[in-house]
Amino acid sequence: MAKDVLVFGELRGGKVKKVIKELIAAGKIITDGNGGSIDAVLIGSGAEKEAEKIKSLGLRKIAVIDEEILANYSTEGYAGALAGMIKEEGFGYILLGATAMGRDLGPRTAAKADGVMFSDCVELRFEEGKLIARRPVYSGKLSIEIAAEGDYPVFVTIRPNNISPAETGGDSTEIVSRPSGVTQEMIRAIAKEIVPLAGGRPDVSEADVIISGGRAMKDAANFKILEDLADLFGGAVGASRAAVDARFAEQPLQVGQTGKVVNPKLYIACGISGAIQHLAGMRTSKVIVAINKDPNAPIFEKAHYGIVGDLFEIVPILTEEIKKLLN
Amino acid sequence: MQLRLSEEERMIQKTIRDFARKDLAAVADQANLDAVFQDEIYRKLGELGFMGVTVPEEYGGVDLGTFCLTLALEEISMVCPATAIAVSVHNELANSIVLRYGSDAVKNKFLPAMASGRSIGVYAITETEAGSDVSAIRMSAVREGDEYILNGNKIFISTGDKAGVIIVVARTNADDRTGGLTAFLVEPNFPGFSIGKTEHKMGMKASTTVELVFEDCRVPAGNVLGSPGMGMKIALGALDGGRIGIASQALGIAQGAMDSAVLFARERSQFGQRIIDFQGTKWKIADMAVKLDAARLLVYRAARMKDAGEQCSKEASMAKLYATRIANEIAYESMQIHGGVGYTEEFRIERLFRDARVTEIYEGTSEIQRLVIAKKVIEEYEQAYPS
């Protein structure tokens, strides 16, 4: 069966996403175990320029598809281009980032190429001639190891930040331009416009990230520093009952027994001691970070990460650090 | 008796459970703190069909039985027992009585609005001197042409100020203590009807309790339910359903209190371990669980018997006596497990504890239930072992 690996380089806003280095590293796991080479493909406007940026990552070839019709992402256009290339060139493994685009494009292309697909993988290995992937299931309550069988192209979407990115090195790679073969009639769902998000934060019960403040916020105006941090994630600002009772925050922001019960991916409790009433409302958050002056505050018993100190000093630095990581 | 829920019953349970835990829970704490009746909740319950559970489809109901209502009252009471009061009274007393004793004209006029929840039905029996003893009713009803003139007061009337339909039992014959009572359907816009004082209660605060005042209140003769003199029979006939309703409410309170206790004991640590790991807590939890299951079996049995058309006065009284008792016991122990915070308004157990108390008092006190049970039991012995 085909051994070569194809890595999909996602362009957003004309820039190739960083996850490509992780995908190349994942590709190497396959070629180390199975032989073959790794190619990359970049589709969209600015593809050629961006291809230059990944030239020295040990790829055999970078295919660039930059056509007017594919300037912006469409499922059908991109899947058509990608599946065409896979069929013509015969790749055995196709790797995509488990991003919004990858999760949309991967299944459609895999179906088009009559392949098999593993979504959202966090670990890959190659054993006894088989690709084995580990992926979380049941909302991350469990994970499975799944192996590819038979002679079908294997599509894998890989969650960002799980595999160490490929190091720079290796020869300069050839960049070739490729026609897509995609025609306007093939694209029936088209993105007409993108409306930038208006200001305003999501409700605490819906947000993926919540930055909450307690009595130690001292004043309503001080919630600004929590808002700045929340806005980096498109997250919400929450409050303990003590903060609401002290009128630092409005009641709809209250998290806890008499407020909202929340279940975000990230909950940062700033100056919240962690009364049982508060814990009842947020203890199922995936990752809990506690910032508190008192090292004995009960919030640290429920938190995954804790930092002892003055929130007015810590929160602004954290905002800056996260801003750096996100850019 | 069928213990497992049918597929249909599980679906009903899921709907009312989701509704209670989402829509009702969102307003229940504040509604009880402010003692405000939640019109919007009853409107939604009406849309979902829970205000016309036993009413036939031809009048806009869903034609289900007491058991369905039991499931609903249980789920509602886990979150807000006060909300369950109007649901119980409206379905088990007002709807049933209008359905059974109303003339066709009365049924056509009132039932569709009642079954959809647009018009809430209330039940007015109690007077200052007539509590458990219905035959002591003094409120008078005197026929005058095509009308009856009602005079007197009814007290402790749940939801009386929100009613669209009021079932009133009044005295049409002063000489016949039990046969001199008649039931009427009164609308709140009838001349001579007014709302008296509002009671300030220990619990069930999101359910209003008021006095109804009748001063030469004119009621059309067509609004007599059944026939004149049937008032006592109608009032007593509604007892079983009403008692099963309150037993279901108590069951919900007990379940809610038990849930709070276990979830809290799992979270709370003292002396380096979760309090659920202390043997003392475990014993409490085991006792609560057994009581709760025993009560549920009694309540479900009574409801299933009523739906099967069987005579179930004894079983209804047993269910009410036991479920209301253990609701209080479980609420008490649950608060004990919660410790200090359980005594604050921030935790639901504080409210459930207060709400539980009245279940042993209204819709027939526990003492009355025991009299009913004993009477039946003694009769059964007389049958089996004639003296």
Added chain:
Amino acid sequence: MKIIVLLKRVPDTEAKILINQEGTGIRKDGVKFVINTYDEYGIEEGLKLKEKLGGDSKVTVFCLGPEESTEVIRTALAMGADDAVHICDPALESPAPFTTSAVLAKAIKDEGFDIIFCGKQGIDDDTAQVQGGIAEALGIPQVNIASSFELSEDGSRALIGRRIEGGNEKIESALPVIVTCDKGINEPRYASLPGIMKAKKKEIRTRTLADLGFDEMPAAGRSKILKWLPLPKGGECRMVEAEEVSDAVKELARLLREEAKII
């Protein structure tokens, strides 16, 4: 308009998920099964569309799953769907995503369709693959993770919003299309008592692989689950310390990115 909604029976979001004794899957005893949360949004969107169009528009539920799935199908019917096709075959006990796609696509094709709604993913396998497979098999466009939906004024095209990083993307699609729904697109209704009573009389057509004309399972034998793994036990709170506060915070940010993987 023939409106199709897909639903899957999955363990309740709040259920505790444990691996079975044989290590071949999850323990099912004591687990409450419900309609996949995201599929509920799909059902609601289908019902809303039907109510808007009126006339002879019809909502048909498709569900591939074990016999016990009738309860969730019945719930969808109680919410207001008109009828249902239940694909139930012992061979389909734990189908691969593209097997599900192929089987559902065939069944949908047999019934006829104008638009398909479902959830953005199943909350059990979390693959988000089935819809792509169905779209490909039926040769129709797909729009994933929809946060809003409406038909164009002349009813010929679908206008779909999706939340993407930093904005709302507005997509215009030809019909038929498969739309996968995200939280927030609507507020799914409850199954009302009258709805539950009516649902008893609605038809659920059961189909086996053979009924659908499959001699063998499509897209099968391409993968094999080797192992089920529990999540590593969450440890104690990790206290981040350093001489300088700024270093500690820097370290915290690093841990959130590299260890907790949430940035």
